[in-house]
Amino acid sequence: MKQPSQKDLHFAVLATDVALFSVRDNMLLVRLVSVNRPPYFPNTQGLPGGLIDPKETAEEAVARHLETKAGVAASTLYIEQLYTFSTVNRDPRGRVVAVAYLALVPWEQLSAKQQANTKDAWWAPVSEARKLAYDHDEILAVALARLRSRATYTTLIGRLMPKEFTLTELEHVYESVIKTKLDKRNFRKKILKLDILSELPRKRASGPHRPAQLYRFSSEKVRDIEVL
Amino acid sequence: MKQPSQKDLHFAVLATDVALFSVRDNMLLVRLVSVNRPPYFPNTQGLPGGLIDPKETAEEAVARHLETKAGVAASTLYIEQLYTFSTVNRDPRGRVVAVAYLALVPWEQLSAKQQANTKDAWWAPVSEARKLAYDHDEILAVALARLRSRATYTTLIGRLMPKEFTLTELEHVYESVIKTKLDKRNFRKKILKLDILSELPRKRASGPHRPAQLYRFSSEKVRDIEVL
DNA sequence: CCAAAAGTGTTTTTCCTACACCCATGT
DNA sequence: ACATGGGTGTAGGAAAAACACTTTTGG
Numbered sequence: 316m317k318q319p320s321q322k323d324l325h326f327a328v329l330a331t332d333v334a335l336f337s338v339r340d341n342m343l344l345v346r347l348v349s350v351n352r353p354p355y356f357p358n359t360q361g362l363p364g365g366l367i368d369p370k371e372t373a374e375e376a377v378a379r380h381l382e383t384k385a386g387v388a389a390s391t392l393y394i395e396q397l398y399t400f401s402t403v404n405r406d407p408r409g410r411v412v413a414v415a416y417l418a419l420v421p422w423e424q425l426s427a428k429q430q431a432n433t434k435d436a437w438w439a440p441v442s443e444a445r446k447l448a449y450d451h452d453e454i455l456a457v458a459l460a461r462l463r464s465r466a467t468y469t470t471l472i473g474r475l476m477p478k479e480f481t482l483t484e485l486e487h488v489y490e491s492v493i494k495t496k497l498d499k500r501n502f503r504k505k506i507l508k509l510d511i512l513s514e515l516p517r518k519r520a521s522g523p524h525r526p527a528q529l530y531r532f533s534s535e536k537v538r539d540i541e542v543l
Numbered sequence: 544m545k546q547p548s549q550k551d552l553h554f555a556v557l558a559t560d561v562a563l564f565s566v567r568d569n570m571l572l573v574r575l576v577s578v579n580r581p582p583y584f585p586n587t588q589g590l591p592g593g594l595i596d597p598k599e600t601a602e603e604a605v606a607r608h609l610e611t612k613a614g615v616a617a618s619t620l621y622i623e624q625l626y627t628f629s630t631v632n633r634d635p636r637g638r639v640v641a642v643a644y645l646a647l648v649p650w651e652q653l654s655a656k657q658q659a660n661t662k663d664a665w666w667a668p669v670s671e672a673r674k675l676a677y678d679h680d681e682i683l684a685v686a687l688a689r690l691r692s693r694a695t696y697t698t699l700i701g702r703l704m705p706k707e708f709t710l711t712e713l714e715h716v717y718e719s720v721i722k723t724k725l726d727k728r729n730f731r732k733k734i735l736k737l738d739i740l741s742e743l744p745r746k747r748a749s750g751p752h753r754p755a756q757l758y759r760f761s762s763e764k765v766r767d768i769e770v771l
Numbered sequence: 772c773c774a775a776a777a778g779t780g781t782t783t784t785t786c787c788t789a790c791a792c793c794c795a796t797g798t
Numbered sequence: 799a800c801a802t803g804g805g806t807g808t809a810g811g812a813a814a815a816a817c818a819c820t821t822t823t824g825g
Binding site for chain 4: 755
């Protein structure tokens with residue numbers, strides 16, 4: 316581990332960490348990577364991330380590290396800045412300030428390879444993502460709080476949905492994000508009144524029951540409109 | 544201007560900038576400081592700020608710079624992180640990443656010296672704070688948007704109020720922050736129902752009219768409760 | 772014909788909005 | 799007595815919450 320030189324006095328190592336979420340089978344998942352940095356963090360797990368280069372913005376660094384470490388193409392993602400963590404000893408090896416990001420991706424938009432779990436990167440239910448390296452437990456907690464909060468007053472949830480979905484599927488994703496059971500009739504009335512969905516000219520049959528009407532979000536934009 | 548060395552490859556200069564607001568005479572004010580950095584920013588103005596030292600958090604740096612450059616004691620302030628600005632060329636002299644903060648202080652809690660305007664630091668109505676150095680116009684715009692947004696669904700406004708105030712004063716501060724005229728009767732009903740104020744056992748007489756009941760915020764904490 | 776999820780309406784209660792006059796005081 | 803800001807109530811409309819049965823399909 317290197318000693319700080321005089322030159323470093325006003326410099327710090329700048330990094331990004333990303334809480335990347337997706338939803339599969341009504342379960343909220345977060346992308347984790349293996350971390351093996353003895354002696355402090357041998358053989359453990361953490362959020363994907365890495366250093367910010369001098370010639371790139373924090374956003375560009377996030378995209379780069381997601382592609383190389385988490386195996387996810389940034390172009391399909393929604394990314395927003397979360398919080399900057401600057402506690403002096405958050406990395407025991409030296410001063411590292413992390414600009415953390417919240418990212419979302421629809422499960423169906425991931426390739427089979429991206430959906431798969433390897434020993435280097437995998438999807439974990441958020442309820443099981445604990446004991447992370449560095450201060451990643453805290454970063455994840457902040458990311459979850461932000462996701463849950465913004466899901467209630469923006470159209471952020473749209474970035475977790477596939478292109479086409481049923482109202483029941485949308486309701487389930489809401490329920491898994493905000494951890495609350497919703498009333499089917501009231502949910503449908505509210506979400507349709509918001510005028511953010513478009514009815515598609517087809518239905519999906521998926522079992523021994525009535526086929527469900529398909530919808531899509533009218534806009535890709537995340538709007539700040541009261542929901543729920 | 545210095546050339547980047549190999550050593551700097553993963554390092555950046557880290558700084559903080561602060562949008563510090565207060566309210567005087569129902570006018571929202573922001574603290575500005577003089578900036579004189581030729582050739583890019585000769586004889587202009589900007590938000591207070593400065594570098595983050597390797598041994599301090601961003602929050603500690605904010606407090607330090609507010610005291611030395613803006614002449615305001617950090618202990619009386621409310622400070623929350625706003626956003627991190629990492630555009631590569633936001634400072635033409637070199638790579639500087641800024642962790643920006645939003646800060647609030649009740650006007651009455653400032654000393655006469657802190658209230659005073661000098662050539663180095665002064666209070667300006669937000670409507671007149673334009674043409675700032677660096678990307679401080681953008682930082683100020685983000686800070687104002689955040690302040691206005693959070694004022695509507697948190698008790699943030701409490702950090703702009705003196706210890707004791709009348710409901711009319713509180714209403715005026717709301718109006719100056721969100722730039723909207725409110726209905727006196729509805730405002731009083733709503734704010735009292737929220738149960739965040741405590742009625743004090745005294746009134747304030749201030750002219751040829753009925754004295755006004757004094758209140759205080761029951762808690763110093765900024766809570767996330769629907770208001771307005 | 773049975774099981775399973777899709778889809779639909781009404782009533783009750785709560786909250787929001789609009790709006791105008793009397794009260795207590797200082798001069 | 800008058801001018802000034804402090805203080806109060808109600809009615810109508812909109813939105814939220816609670817709640818159960820019918821429809822369409824596959825097997």
